[in-house]
Amino acid sequence: MVxxxxxxxxxxxxxxxPLVASFDWQFIWDHLPDFWxxxxxxxxVAAIGIAGSLAIGIILGAARAHRIPxxxxxAAIYVEVIRNTPILVQIFFVxxxxxxxxxxxxRLEPFxxxxxxxxxxxxxxxxxxxxxxxxxxxxxxxEAGLALGLSRFKTFLNVTLPIGGRIALPSSINTYISVLKNxxxxxxxxxxxxxxxxxxxxxxxxxxxxxYFALAVIYLLVVWSLxxxxxxxxxxxALPEST
Amino acid sequence: xxxxxxxxAALLLAAAAFSAWGAAAPGGKLATAAVxxxxxxxxxxxxxxxxxxxxxxxxxxxxxKCDFPPFGFIDVRGNNDGYDVRVARRFAELAxxxxxxxxxxxxxxxxxxxTLMSNRVDIIISTLTWTAARAEQVQYSIPYYSATGRxxxxxxxxxxxxxxxxxxxxxxxxxxxATWIRNCFKDTKLxxxxxxxxxxxxxxxxxxxxxMFDDTFLLGVAxxxxxxxxxxxxxxxxxxxxxIRKGDTATTRWVNAALRYMKKRDExxxxxxxxxxxxxxxxxxxxVPRPKNTFAYPVGKDLTTICS
Amino acid sequence: MPDWVGPVADYMAHEGLKNTAxxxxxxxxxxxxxxxxxxxxxxxxxxxxxxxxxxxxxxFRGLPILVTIFLVYYALPTAPVIHHRxxxxxxxxxxxxxxxxxxxxxxxxxxxxxxxxxxxEAASALGFGWLGRHRSVILPQALRRLLPPLVSxxxxxxxxxxxxxxxxxxxxxxxAQRSIERLQFEPGAESHQFAIYVAVMAxxxxxxxxxxRLAIFLERRLV
Numbered sequence: 001m002v003x004x005x006x007x008x009x010x011x012x013x014x015x016x017x018p019l020v021a022s023f024d025w026q027f028i029w030d031h032l033p034d035f036w037x038x039x040x041x042x043x044x045v046a047a048i049g050i051a052g053s054l055a056i057g058i059i060l061g062a063a064r065a066h067r068i069p070x071x072x073x074x075a076a077i078y079v080e081v082i083r084n085t086p087i088l089v090q091i092f093f094v095x096x097x098x099x100x101x102x103x104x105x106x107r108l109e110p111f112x113x114x115x116x117x118x119x120x121x122x123x124x125x126x127x128x129x130x131x132x133x134x135x136x137x138x139x140x141x142x143e144a145g146l147a148l149g150l151s152r153f154k155t156f157l158n159v160t161l162p163i164g165g166r167i168a169l170p171s172s173i174n175t176y177i178s179v180l181k182n183x184x185x186x187x188x189x190x191x192x193x194x195x196x197x198x199x200x201x202x203x204x205x206x207x208x209x210x211x212y213f214a215l216a217v218i219y220l221l222v223v224w225s226l227x228x229x230x231x232x233x234x235x236x237x238a239l240p241e242s243t
Numbered sequence: 244x245x246x247x248x249x250x251x252a253a254l255l256l257a258a259a260a261f262s263a264w265g266a267a268a269p270g271g272k273l274a275t276a277a278v279x280x281x282x283x284x285x286x287x288x289x290x291x292x293x294x295x296x297x298x299x300x301x302x303x304x305x306x307x308k309c310d311f312p313p314f315g316f317i318d319v320r321g322n323n324d325g326y327d328v329r330v331a332r333r334f335a336e337l338a339x340x341x342x343x344x345x346x347x348x349x350x351x352x353x354x355x356x357x358t359l360m361s362n363r364v365d366i367i368i369s370t371l372t373w374t375a376a377r378a379e380q381v382q383y384s385i386p387y388y389s390a391t392g393r394x395x396x397x398x399x400x401x402x403x404x405x406x407x408x409x410x411x412x413x414x415x416x417x418x419x420x421a422t423w424i425r426n427c428f429k430d431t432k433l434x435x436x437x438x439x440x441x442x443x444x445x446x447x448x449x450x451x452x453x454x455m456f457d458d459t460f461l462l463g464v465a466x467x468x469x470x471x472x473x474x475x476x477x478x479x480x481x482x483x484x485x486x487i488r489k490g491d492t493a494t495t496r497w498v499n500a501a502l503r504y505m506k507k508r509d510e511x512x513x514x515x516x517x518x519x520x521x522x523x524x525x526x527x528x529x530x531v532p533r534p535k536n537t538f539a540y541p542v543g544k545d546l547t548t549i550c551s
Numbered sequence: 552m553p554d555w556v557g558p559v560a561d562y563m564a565h566e567g568l569k570n571t572a573x574x575x576x577x578x579x580x581x582x583x584x585x586x587x588x589x590x591x592x593x594x595x596x597x598x599x600x601x602x603x604x605x606x607x608x609x610x611f612r613g614l615p616i617l618v619t620i621f622l623v624y625y626a627l628p629t630a631p632v633i634h635h636r637x638x639x640x641x642x643x644x645x646x647x648x649x650x651x652x653x654x655x656x657x658x659x660x661x662x663x664x665x666x667x668x669x670x671x672e673a674a675s676a677l678g679f680g681w682l683g684r685h686r687s688v689i690l691p692q693a694l695r696r697l698l699p700p701l702v703s704x705x706x707x708x709x710x711x712x713x714x715x716x717x718x719x720x721x722x723x724x725x726x727a728q729r730s731i732e733r734l735q736f737e738p739g740a741e742s743h744q745f746a747i748y749v750a751v752m753a754x755x756x757x758x759x760x761x762x763x764r765l766a767i768f769l770e771r772r773l774v
Contacts, residue, residue, distance in 0.1 A: 080756075080760065081756065084706070085752045085755045086712075086724070087710075088714060088717075089748065089751050097744055097745045100745045102745060181613075181615040181616075182615070184615035184617045184618055185615070185717075187617070188717055195615070195617060195621075198621075208625040209626045212618070212621050212622045212626040215621070219613065219614055219618055220610060223613040
């Protein structure tokens with residue numbers, strides 16, 4: 001009985017036709033401009049997010065590595081909270097809870113919420129990456145800098161940062177790529193990035209297979225390219241083995 | 244060699260079994276309806292035969308909204324309630340004599356039709372407004388509610404439908420308003436979110452200038468929230484229907500007969516009263532099927548392409 | 552305690568946490584089993600197999616988890632092979648497990664390859680074949696090195712179950728949002744949104760923080 005019921009409906013369901021025969025390539029082709037618009041938005045937000053994560057990572061990572069009072073503790077709290085809570089909740093928090101902050105509602109537009117939330121997330125992970133990198137710089141190098149008469153700050157700029165930054169490079173790369181992938185979650189607040197375009201398109205055309213396949217291919221191409229690019233840069237900047 | 248293979252195979256089987264169990268196990272509170280003790284029921288109406296998969300399963304699987312008061316939402320005890328949900332429970336009662344014989348699955352505007360098409364539910368009672376595009380994908384029952392589009396704005400806004408140019412309009416993803424804006428308001432920015440509450444939040448938080456949506460929901464919001472109001476504009480009056488898979492004639496026949504039965508006995512008014520704030524019920528009495536009114540889908544006219 | 556807290560907490564705990572736990576447990580189980588299997592297989596010097604597994608790893612680590620879940624839940628059922636319909640929870644489990652297994656496979660490959668050659672050679676010298684060597688010598692050591700990343704994976708998977716809210720799973724985040732919506736439409740319109748979101752963050756923090764500390768501890772002790 002159950003088989004009969006399901007087969008009746010299933011037989012007439014267009015989705016049970018052979019996959020390749022019904023794959024609507026034309027549909028994807030027609031909608032490439034929409035995907036491109038979404039991709040542009042994704043890349044814009046990711047770029048700002050990555051740049052921001054880099055800055056936050058260096059500054060707070062240095063604060064943590066040098067145990068600067070107060071700032072180091074605040075940074076530690078920031079890092080632990082962000083790393084132990086889901087990014088989607090953080091996005092909704094920035095978008096939905098901040099405007100209801102008791103007393104001082106903070107209202108932001110979608111684009112701002114977008115880059116702000118991915119940057120806050122990326123910054124926390126990057127702080128850890130750079131802290132580990134700076135702490136891994138052998139003390140004798142910093143000693144040498146100080147012995148040469150450089151101030152603590154100049155030592156940091158000329159010794160710890162270049163070396164520690166390179167040590168932190170592999171883990172930073174992972175963080176930046178994750179920032180790019182996390183932009184897909186911004187669809188939840190209606191920001192018109194790539195996943196949002198696909199999702200909205202699917203809600204009106206119902207061509208799930210075509211749309212999500214195309215979406216997956218686009219993301220893989222972007223992520224793999226970015227990955228390859230950064231690894232190329234890393235190989236240029238890598239420290240020689242002997243250090 | 245044998246032991247490691249057996250261990251791996253056993254683990255894989257266990258994982259597969261766990262996943263299947265996770266899938267098959269009912270989803271807790273949302274699956275079973277918690278209702279007060281059944282009152283003595285009137286004699287069963289003469290309805291056509293139940294669709295075979297529903298009959299053999301001895302329960303309905305129905306997709307409803309969970310984020311769209313007063314049609315589908317979660318009440319204070321964590322149970323589904325709403326106009327659509329009560330229609331679903333009534334179907335269970337008409338088919339099996341008990342309001343509990345239905346599994347309710349939460350759907351959102353973008354997920355409801357895919358959920359129906361992939362056989363995860365038998366029908367969807369989820370504020371499914373009729374559009375020509377949707378009618379190509381799914382079979383609509385006869386109408387069970389009629390909604391009109393309205394605009395929700397902050398109190399101090401002077402926005403009207405004629406002055407939408409350059410503004411940001413929030414609506415839910417895949418709603419007919421989204422299509423209408425894309426077709427007819429080309430210089431208006433669209434903010435599509437997945438739930439009506441997010442759209443209301445967007446208006447209140449300044450991320451959108453207005454929320455274009457169905458009147459029952461918006462009027463409920465405006466009644467409870469003193470910071471927002473509705474503009475006088477009314478547009479896109481189109482009925483909701485129940486979504487059924489195309490070709491599933493047994494289900495269509497049963498559902499339409501059940502709806503006609505409920506309409507004849509004026510049951511929809513009772514359902515409306517149970518779910519809408521008392522203050523707004525009088526203005527919506529004409530939106531529900533009653534013995535003396537008829538609703539029709541605007542077949543042949545795709546209102547979302549008419550931009551007057 | 553104000554009255555609104557009781558029903559919200561109840562709903563979030565009984566429905567939300569329950570589903571979060573269910574998804575997380577099965578996703579981690581699936582990831583571990585499939586991941587260890589693939590990671591070990593990858594160390595066999597057979598290029599096509601290595602290439603295939605490498606492709607799997609790069610695809611499911613490269614895709615955002617949301618996209619994987621959309622593919623599994625919306626696109627997969629339309630493939631002619633799949634006749635059994637599955638619900639949102641299974642969809643979420645499969646999606647998370649695909650990502651998780653890619654992570655575990657990569658970690659396993661690294662762990663197995665980090666076992667010094669001397670171990671392989673010593674085992675060979677003692678008469679162990681490839682399978683025996685791996686079963687008795689290599690894998691036990693590799694699995695010990697895998698424990699910290701596995702604990703991290705558990706923490707990550709638990710956090711990533713929130714992504715499933717976007718396909719309709721009533722897990723912690725979704726139940727919190729439904730409660731906020733319900734409160735918004737009650738007379739008074741005080742949705743306590745800020746407090747509820749803080750509560751959601753607190754729930755995840757209290758679960759994830761101990762786990763990440765445990766992972767760090769295990770890393771120091773075992774590796």
